[in-house]
Amino acid sequence: MTDAAAHVVILGAGHAGGTCAALLRQYGHAGPITMVGEEPIPPYQRPPLSKAWLKGEADADSLALKPLEFYAEQKIDFRPNTTAVKLDRAARTVGLSDGSSVTYDVLVLATGARPIALPIPGADLEGVMFLRTAADAEQLKATVGPGKRLAVVGGGYIGLEVAASGRALGADVVVLEKEERLLARVANPTLSAFFKAYHEAHGVGFELGCSVTGFEGRDGKVTGVRLADGRVVDCDAVVVGVGAHPNQEIAQAAGLECARGVVVDLEARTSDPAIFAIGDVTYRPMPLYDRMFRPESVPSALEQAKQAACAITGRPAPPPEVPWNWSDQYDIKLQIAGLPFDADEVVVRGDPATAKFAVFHLKGDRLQSVEAINAPPEFMMGKQLIGARKPVDKARLADPSVSMKEVAA
């Protein structure tokens, strides 16, 4: 446990950093807290940026994790528009972009990840956008509307959510994906096929197995996406959603152990005991799966914020979590529990044609993960079964007439 008067410095004011600051106060940490954020606004929820916020169903107030006055009231020194430029572990100081420096007793790295940029001609044209921040979402919202044509590069969750929201805003949407199926890196082929058909029924076009080689423009503004086969897909705007890089350079330069992110343990502690790392920047152990992973999800960021806040305030660590995530597209709610690592069998429960089904991934008779489409019982019960490591009867699992409570009994 850390000294109650310790100065905790949090680098990053996203979902992880903001939650960690709030939990430290909730758990009774009395010492000073400084939270350094690159963006001009206090921590907010990113998931609605591609969904409710983009469609105009949520405002800035509802996005904010806490109201602005919260930070002053709770004596959290929030420094917006500021980044860390240098970490000196021996002196326990962090140099900031405004020229000042802060000294810490405990440091929390919550610097997140940044969208991967495509190193191709035209990537700097106006109208070629990413979706990571509220400012990105603002720009996208101002660009997309009826009669506009939006090209989405990358058929992952961000790309598909943007496609759905683009259609809701009245834009024409085409998704360009380099793999032969959507969600190739993150979902089962049954889901890939389901989402493709669902989006097509809502008017989204797809180009699968295509390679984007450049962006065409006129007067500095994007007008099209060039493909390797020579075709040009006309558009007024582009959203590139092809993954993210951890912002771990400052940790690397300071000699902290890094791999596909800053390496942490189950308490979110880095190779330096005075430094924690949480959220998208981390490469972390997954308790139920006996391996390291970079989940890049809000639930994982919240879990690690809790781990770090518990360790700093001397509370018992939270119980091992079952990782989970979700995605909303049109009236589809996808809920995923667990990770499909080492699975040797897939069981589909329900009929994808009804838009209500679940795909279970098993290793032997143990459930590793479930992808549930409009199927909360399968998600909720599946999550509990994964956590309990309980053997599952596959025949009963595959039979929708057997309730999930009976399957788990």
Added chain:
Amino acid sequence: MAKITYIEHDGTEHVVDVKTGLSVMEGAVKNNIPGIDADCGGACACATCHVYVDPTWLANTGEKSAMEESMLDFAEGVEDNSRLSCQIKVSDELDGLVVRMPESQH
């Protein structure tokens, strides 16, 4: 605006004013009240904002959607007065509302 009383599992009471249009979950989270995790931020995807609505207020909090009903069916410690607080919209009619939090949100 509505005055809402949130009671933690250990009996600690928090009385706060919550703006009309926010959810009962947002009222707790924005005031840093412990006991409501709300991992998904109100998307009805996680069931970590489970509360027990004081029975005298239950009728005023509106109907549960099929999604909420289905999520609650599998949450821990569910009672007849259980709700997901992200699905209860605050209005003047809820002035005086009392909700209690479960021991944990799983």
